[in-house]
Amino acid sequence: MTSAPAAPPPAAYRSVVLLLWALAINATIACRGLFWDGSPFMANILDLGQVHDFYTARAHVDWVTQLPLLLMSELGARDTRLLAMVYSAALFGLPTALYHLALARVKHDAVLLGIVIVVIAAVYLPTCFFIIGEYNTTYAAVVVAMAVTLTGGPRRLSDAVLLCLLGLLAVRSYETMVYLGPLIAAAIVWSMRKDDDPWVRGLMVVAAVAFLAAAIVGLVAIVDYWNHPHFQKVRAMSFDFWQNQQFIIPVIGLAISAVVALLRPSWLRGNGPPLVIAIAATALALTPWYRLAYEHSILYPPAHYLARQAAGVVLAVLLVCMWLQVAWQQRPPEVFTILRLPAVSRRLVLAMTALLLAAAVPDVVLTSLWSDYLGRMRTLVDTREGAIRARDLPLLEWPDKLFAQDWSLPAMSALVSRTPGHAYVLADKDYLSNPPFDPACGTLPHLQGYGWGK
Structure with a gap:
């Protein structure tokens, strides 16, 4: 028997x-x-x-996020501050719009809404300072798709x-589509069981194929770059996620709540889950001052x-939870039955909203430090004037060490200058021990005719 979802x-x-x-x-204002x-x-x-689509396996996301900047440049804009804001607006605006759409689609189902809020608090905000990473848009796109x-x-x-x-956007987006793509494709095929309209069924098949194609593109990219020095380094750092306090704190709180709920579903009826999330939210909000x-x-x-x-693995788990929430209506396990109770599901939404508010605190603090x-x-x-040696600057001291990167310093120093090329910040390195993934990065940009505030 299918019951109507509780409203949040x-x-x-x-x-x-x-x-x-x-x-x-x-x-965007801070040009992050x-x-x-x-x-x-x-x-x-x-x-x-x-x-700048040097990495073709992620080109679709690059095209969408870079075209506004390129268009403004072609229209004659030369103020690098304005252009940096346009670029930032595209990078942040696309995943934000996608998450907004996902929230709008599930706003009448308290459990689904709570899960999407968790994605934003525990997946997006803890990983979005590196907004240039195509995974930010990819993760948002698959949440909307689900x-x-x-x-x-x-x-x-x-x-x-x-x-x-x-699906078209995801085809060339990020390697995590290796497992996210088949998951979304399977959910789409499952949802087609009641569709009688041949146009709808045909388009749904196309969408499912697109997400499967995204998985294939991701797999090919992984195989092609498996022995690339950059990817070898990336694989070695895969388990260093614990260094990200903004990620690990909410994940621990959510994991504790989930494990206890699975072992003792009646726990969801009490104050235990809100208490655990409240502790995690408090710990998260205080991270800037540790x-x-x-x-x-x-x-x-x-x-x-x-x-x-x-974060991609956590996202996959949450997407599966969304699917189970909708699909498992006949004889669901007790944890789902209790979670769907109006009082419990609404409390879930409020707790996750509190967690999101806490997650916003370190984001705002880091943005302020970045502006400085x-x-x-x-x-x-x-x-x-001329070359400014990075080793003579306090780049390894707090807070500059939070943001400085040796091979991106030349471009950064040129973009924020009123007269690009007048002075560059350069790191003393050979660009071999820690090379940029793209060889074009780390070079001295010209930016002729451009300038900050010009």
């Missing part, structure tokens, strides 16, 4: 959406798209006048078209990159 608290959906867009706007690879990518786009697949309504034809577009007690316990933006693979870092970099390159 009305304010939860609106609060999450407003917070999500507020964080995106804040990051310039972090690490973002600077050389943007410099290459402006210098070469074309999209939400649309599971919440079929009267507009099934438009849903099928949307799934095709999401360094006051222990100097090595810092929020570290590069750890967002380290956690992206583990950019300000210091601008002052440096606007008051000096």
Whole structure:
């Protein structure tokens, strides 16, 4: 017997959406798209006048996020601050819009809404400082795809078209589609069992094939680059996700709640789950200040990159939970029966919203520190000439060490300068021991005619 899902608290959906867009706007104003690879990518786009899609297995995401910047440049914009904001707006705006759409699709189902909020709090925000990573858009796209697949309504034809577009985007997106692609494809095929419209069924098949194609592209990329030095280094760091406090704290809280609920479903009826999440949320909100007690316990933006693979696994688990919530209606296990109770599911949404609010605190703090870092970099390159040796700068001290990367410094210093080329910050390195993945990165950009605030 299929029961109607419990409705979540009305304010939860609106609060999450407003917070999500507020964080995106804040990051855009701060030009966070310039972090690490973002600077050389943007410099290459402006210098070469074309999209920077050197890695074809992720090209579709690159095209969508880089075209606004390229268009503004072609229209004559030369203010690198404005262009950096446009680039940041595209990088943050796309996943934010996708998560907004996912939230809108599940806002009438408290359990599904709670899970999507968890994705934003435990997968997106803990890994999005490295927003240049295509995984940010990829993860958002698969969440939308699952939400649309599971919440079929009267507009099934438009849903099928949307799934095709999401599948097309995912075909060349990120290697994690190796396992996310088949999962979404299977859910789409499962959802077709009640569709009688041949157009809908045909488009759904196309969408499923697209997500399977994304898995194949991801697999080929993994095989092709298996012995590449960069990928060898990446694999070696796969289990360093624990260094990301913004990721590991909410995951631990969620894992404890899930394990206890599976072993003792009645626990969900009490105050135990909200208490565990409250402790995790408090610990998460306080992360910016742990360094006051222990100097090595810092929020570290590069750890967002380290956690992206583990975040993909967490995302896959959450997507499976979404599917089970909708599909397992006949004789569901007790944990699902209790979780679907209106009082329990609404409490879930409120707890996850609190966790998201806590996750926003370190994001805002890091964005503020990033803005200060950019300000210091601008002052440096606007008051000096020629080559500025990085080793003479406090780049290894807090807070600059949170954001500095040796081979992206030349592009960063050029982009934030009023007169690019007047001064460059250069690291003393051979670019062999820690080479950039893309050989074009790490070079000295020209940016002729451009300037910060020009």
